[in-house]
Amino acid sequence: MTPEAQLQKLGIALPPVAVPAAAYVPFVQTGNHIFLSGHIARKNGQPWAGQLGRELTVHDGQAAARAVAIDLMGTLKAAVGDLSRVQRIVKLTCLVNSTPGFTDHHLVANGCSELLAQVFGPTKGPHARSAFGVAQIPMGACVEIELIAEAA
Numbered sequence: 001m002t003p004e005a006q007l008q009k010l011g012i013a014l015p016p017v018a019v020p021a022a023a024y025v026p027f028v029q030t031g032n033h034i035f036l037s038g039h040i041a042r043k044n045g046q047p048w049a050g051q052l053g054r055e056l057t058v059h060d061g062q063a064a065a066r067a068v069a070i071d072l073m074g075t076l077k078a079a080v081g082d083l084s085r086v087q088r089i090v091k092l093t094c095l096v097n098s099t100p101g102f103t104d105h106h107l108v109a110n111g112c113s114e115l116l117a118q119v120f121g122p123t124k125g126p127h128a129r130s131a132f133g134v135a136q137i138p139m140g141a142c143v144e145i146e147l148i149a150e151a152a
Contacts (some may be wrong), residue, residue: 006105006120032087035148047139047141053099061142062107086149089120092112092116092146100133
């Protein structure tokens with residue numbers, strides 16, 4: 001099943017590429033690798049603000065990371081034209097706005113990782129990953145994720 005067919009089956013419509021909020025571009029391609037800038041979690045069109053371990057739970061964080069995955073795929077589609085051109089999701093870096101005692105960053109990141117694996121399948125979707133806590137993310141967002149992919 002193609003990534004687009006899988007998205008349709010899941011009832012997911014990809015958003016257009018968001019306009020950068022600062023001096024950067026949404027993605028850069030060099031050779032076959034596409035580097036997507038960090039995407040913050042959004043809810044109802046606004047930054048999904050909050051801190052894990054304070055007002056947000058792991059479940060909230062996973063939902064936020066899943067929302068970021070959808071935005072990342074929208075940007076990736078703009079970069080490659082057709083998600084079937086993606087040969088591999090290579091790496092994610094997940095930043096979690098969290099309290100000092102919060103230690104479940106890896107579980108939050110699963111919200112993104114699991115959806116990418118579901119959409120791109122067992123050979124193209126699994127990826128290397130880093131997930132860690134930070135004191136703050138732009139606009140108070142709870143999660144920010146960047147992605148590296150390889151395209152045909």
